[in-house]
Amino acid sequence: MRHLVSVLVQDHPRVLTRITSMFARRGFNIESLAVGRTHIPSVSRISFVVYGDDRTIEQVEKQLNRLIEVLKVVDHEGPHLEREMALVKVHVAGVEERLELKEIAEAFRARIVDVARTALTFEVTGHPAKITRFIEEMAPYGILETMRTGAVAMDRGERVLRLKAKREAV
Amino acid sequence: MTGAEVLLEALSREGVEVIFGHPGGAIMPVYDALYHRPDLRHVLVRHEQGAGHAAAAYARASGRVGVAMVTSGPGALNLVTALADAMMDSTPMVAITGQVPTTAVGTDAFQEADVTGVTMPVTKHNYLVSDVNEIPKVVKEAFYIASTGRPGPVLIDLPKDVQNAEFTGRFPDGVDLPGYKPTYRGHPRQIQRALKALEAAKRPLLIAGGGARHAAEAIRRFVQVTGIPTTTTLHGLGILSADDPHFLGMPGMHGTAAANLAIQQADMLIAIGIRFDDRVTGDVSRFAPNAQTVVHVNIDPAEIGKVVDSQIPVVGDARWVAERLAEGAKPLSLDPWWQQIREWLRAYPLRVPARASLRSPEVIRAVGEATGGEAIVVTGVGQHQMFAAQFYPVKHPASFLTSGGLGTMGFGLPAAIGAQIAHPERTVVLFDGDGSFQMTMQELATVVKYRLPIKMVILNNGYLGMVRQWQDLFYDDRYSEVYLADSNPDFVQLARAYGIEGTSVRSRDALSDAVARMFEVEGPFLAVFDVAPDEAVYPMIPAGGSAEDMILEAPEEVER
Ligand SMILES: Cc1ncc(C[n+]2csc(CCOP(=O)(O)OP(=O)(O)O)c2C)c(N)n1
Ligand SMILES: [Mg+2]
Numbered sequence: 001m002r003h004l005v006s007v008l009v010q011d012h013p014r015v016l017t018r019i020t021s022m023f024a025r026r027g028f029n030i031e032s033l034a035v036g037r038t039h040i041p042s043v044s045r046i047s048f049v050v051y052g053d054d055r056t057i058e059q060v061e062k063q064l065n066r067l068i069e070v071l072k073v074v075d076h077e078g079p080h081l082e083r084e085m086a087l088v089k090v091h092v093a094g095v096e097e098r099l100e101l102k103e104i105a106e107a108f109r110a111r112i113v114d115v116a117r118t119a120l121t122f123e124v125t126g127h128p129a130k131i132t133r134f135i136e137e138m139a140p141y142g143i144l145e146t147m148r149t150g151a152v153a154m155d156r157g158e159r160v161l162r163l164k165a166k167r168e169a170v
Numbered sequence: 171m172t173g174a175e176v177l178l179e180a181l182s183r184e185g186v187e188v189i190f191g192h193p194g195g196a197i198m199p200v201y202d203a204l205y206h207r208p209d210l211r212h213v214l215v216r217h218e219q220g221a222g223h224a225a226a227a228y229a230r231a232s233g234r235v236g237v238a239m240v241t242s243g244p245g246a247l248n249l250v251t252a253l254a255d256a257m258m259d260s261t262p263m264v265a266i267t268g269q270v271p272t273t274a275v276g277t278d279a280f281q282e283a284d285v286t287g288v289t290m291p292v293t294k295h296n297y298l299v300s301d302v303n304e305i306p307k308v309v310k311e312a313f314y315i316a317s318t319g320r321p322g323p324v325l326i327d328l329p330k331d332v333q334n335a336e337f338t339g340r341f342p343d344g345v346d347l348p349g350y351k352p353t354y355r356g357h358p359r360q361i362q363r364a365l366k367a368l369e370a371a372k373r374p375l376l377i378a379g380g381g382a383r384h385a386a387e388a389i390r391r392f393v394q395v396t397g398i399p400t401t402t403t404l405h406g407l408g409i410l411s412a413d414d415p416h417f418l419g420m421p422g423m424h425g426t427a428a429a430n431l432a433i434q435q436a437d438m439l440i441a442i443g444i445r446f447d448d449r450v451t452g453d454v455s456r457f458a459p460n461a462q463t464v465v466h467v468n469i470d471p472a473e474i475g476k477v478v479d480s481q482i483p484v485v486g487d488a489r490w491v492a493e494r495l496a497e498g499a500k501p502l503s504l505d506p507w508w509q510q511i512r513e514w515l516r517a518y519p520l521r522v523p524a525r526a527s528l529r530s531p532e533v534i535r536a537v538g539e540a541t542g543g544e545a546i547v548v549t550g551v552g553q554h555q556m557f558a559a560q561f562y563p564v565k566h567p568a569s570f571l572t573s574g575g576l577g578t579m580g581f582g583l584p585a586a587i588g589a590q591i592a593h594p595e596r597t598v599v600l601f602d603g604d605g606s607f608q609m610t611m612q613e614l615a616t617v618v619k620y621r622l623p624i625k626m627v628i629l630n631n632g633y634l635g636m637v638r639q640w641q642d643l644f645y646d647d648r649y650s651e652v653y654l655a656d657s658n659p660d661f662v663q664l665a666r667a668y669g670i671e672g673t674s675v676r677s678r679d680a681l682s683d684a685v686a687r688m689f690e691v692e693g694p695f696l697a698v699f700d701v702a703p704d705e706a707v708y709p710m711i712p713a714g715g716s717a718e719d720m721i722l723e724a725p726e727e728v729e730r
Contacts, residue, residue, distance in 0.1 A: 010349060013298070018290060025291050055475065062472035068295045068315060071349045163348075 003050050003057050004082055004153045006161055007064055008072040011037065011044040015069045019046065022067065028052065028060055034150030040163060043071065047153045071163055079156040084128045085149045088135060089121045091142035101141060108134045119144060173302040174203040174333040178210060180309035183341065186237050187211060188228065188591060190221040194241020196281060197268030199333035213591060213620060216612040218245050220584035222252020226261045227571050227588030231546060233384060235317050236263040236588065242270055243281030247288065251578060253323045254292035258575025259405065260380060262321035264312045271331035272300055285327045294322030302332050303339030314345045319352030320470040352469060356486025356494065364440065364465040364482050365498045371438035371463070373507045374398050377421065380405025381443025381468060381488050386567035388492035389442065395499040399511050401429040403444055404559055407570040412543060412563035418511065422450040424556040424707050427518035427722060432511055433458050434717040442467040443488040446477035447575065454478060456716035467491045518722060520560050527702040528678050530554055530629045534561040536685045537599055537627060545597040546571065546589045550582035550606025553635040556707045558601040580609030587613060590622040597625065604630045604658055614668045617694050625688050626696040628661055632703050639706045665696035672696035
């Protein structure tokens with residue numbers, strides 16, 4: 001099963017290495033990963049897509065929690081937002097193609113962010129599956145370059161990934 | 171104060187009395203500062219791995235944090251095996267490694283190695299300190315992390331310029347680790363559920379492991395009140411005294427038949443401070459198949475449900491939980507269950523089929539008798555280790571020190587050093603293999619330097635015996651690269667070269683005199699026992715098997 005997990009961490013040097021090294025060592029299967037700062041000073045947020053059965057996901061969460069610098073772990077099981085961003089540079093041969101590409105882009109709500117004589121660059125945001133489809137649509141025209149971010153995630157509604165001790169001493 | 175002086179002051183404030191170490195260029199400022207700190211005892215080893223195992227054994231024997239200190243690059247890398255060993259066996263230690271100056275980090279400088287990178291997977295946590303004023307905070311955190319929750323090794327990498335820098339900071343009073351809050355108190359409702367399930371159980375079994383060493387007193391009370399049959403893993407040996415009638419021996423690959431059959435038949439398991447290592451469970455799907463209720467007490471939430479599902483998980487400290495269990499325990503009526511178990515104990519005792527040549531279990535038994543089970547026993551890794559676990563009658567907790575999780579040959583001698591330094595008044599016996607001993611035998615010099623009265627017993631079978639045993643069983647007797655006898659040193663002469671007394675025993679007749687002499691001599695003593703080269707450890711459940719697959723005795727030995 002595909003799971004989307006978010007983690008709050010202290011933004012110490014090598015904290016990302018600690019996490020990825022643990023994933024590699026324990027054989028967890030990570031599809032994508034995204035990291036960024038948060039509004040809280042010295043706290044970063046990491047989200048990643050991981051595949052595994054319930055036991056594996058439970059271990060992913062628990063092994064993350066064992067890391068000293070991990071503050072909070074959540075598996076987005078309820079309603080949530082998932083977004084990925086991509087830049088896609090596509091070859092254009094002529095005016096007709098240019099129009100076709102624009103039409104496809106509109107259907108995907110992708111924006112043209114750079115224009116050159118033989119190339120167009122699109123920016124597209126959305127669920128990773130949508131981005132994959134967009135790239136597939138572009139493929140016949142000749143993709144020159146792609147860059148995808150990892151998926152970022154957030155629960156819908158009022159649920160918040162709050163910063164508090166990940167394990168309370170009972 | 172310089173960073174080096176601050177480091178030592180911080181160690182001293184953590185109550186450190188002994189540092190096991192080896193100097194080198196990148197840690198020289200600290201060693202220079204140490205020159206002025208006679209209150210901090212330093213034990214100079216001959217190889218950094220030795221410092222690591224000694225610190226770990228010191229920690230396990232004393233219940234305190236062990237400290238190892240080494241230089242950068244090769245020094246730190248020599249320590250890696252010991253760190254991994256301590257990590258696997260949840261041993262609290264703090265390692266301090268010198269590092270090249272911060273300005274040189276990342277330039278492939280002389281004796282530079284990415285030590286925090288290399289040790290990340292084999293430490294509970296590690297630090298690269300770049301600011302001298304951080305030293306007291308880092309040391310405080312390191313000791314806190316190493317010794318709380320599930321204990322483990324923490325490494326502090328200290329660049330040389332930071333050691334020399336002038337300190338202008340403060341010593342903190344406490345630690346602030348928002349992401350690290352171990353749970354000590356098991357949930358009372360879970361403990362009540364466990365006690366209730368126990369009252370209903372017909373065939374309950376207690377398994378205690380290394381995580382419950384410090385809970386021995388409470389566990390003994392619990393066992394006394396309930397009368398529950400009990401098995402302890404390799405690291406749990408001594409939680410019950412070997413002569414306790416409730417004790418069934420060790421479970422697992424080379425465990426007793428009674429312990430393994432009891433696991434097989436139990437309708438309830440209470441597992442305290444164990445992680446269900448594969449050497450204990452064999453095939454997990456066939457492990458404890460009749461246990462409707464598994465109570466799993468562990469301080470590390472990640473261990474719960476990792477290998478064996480548990481209906482009543484209790485996250486908490488083994489001692490805290492065991493004390494609550496002991497308080498709530500009631501006498502159980504387990505007569506039919508005990509009757510069955512006694513039958514197994516009678517039918518399948520640990521046996522040593524008679525042979526012309528001397529056998530390891532005979533030696534271990536003789537040493538066990540001579541010491542009355544009171545010694546701190548340390549082992550290498552191999553057949554001798556399993557024989558020691560089976561035949562030495564361990565009386566006290568934290569008195570059987572061995573490399574379990576990592577199975578590190580060479581653990582023995584340096585670990586015996588650490589144990590003897592932790593307990594100068596106790597008898598420390600090392601049971602080592604001829605192969606294992608040669609992996610760290612340079613520490614004989616350390617034994618001499620500190621006049622440690624360690625009793626070293628080498629069970630000399632002339633082989634990498636455990637590997638040979640597997641070749642015997644699973645590789646059609648193809649003894650590939652396991653023969654040592656043609657090139658083993660004369661261990662007694664070797665000891666003599668260091669000024670250590672010793673004796674060599676080739677036959678049964680000389681056994682008791684040699685053992686007697688070993689304990690008469692005041693200082694260290696090395697006794698080599700030439701044992702049968704083709705011994706095998708039984709019972710044995712082949713890797714990935716279950717109690718049904720247990721081989722009780724070597725087929726050819728039954729006939730003799
Ligand atoms: C450092 C290390 N290398 C290799 C092994 C694999 N190994 C396990 S037991 C063993 C043989 C040990 O020989 P010895 O110390 O003589 O003990 P014996 O089994 O003969 O009693 C070996 C090679 C190991 N456990 N540790
Ligand atoms: Mg041997």
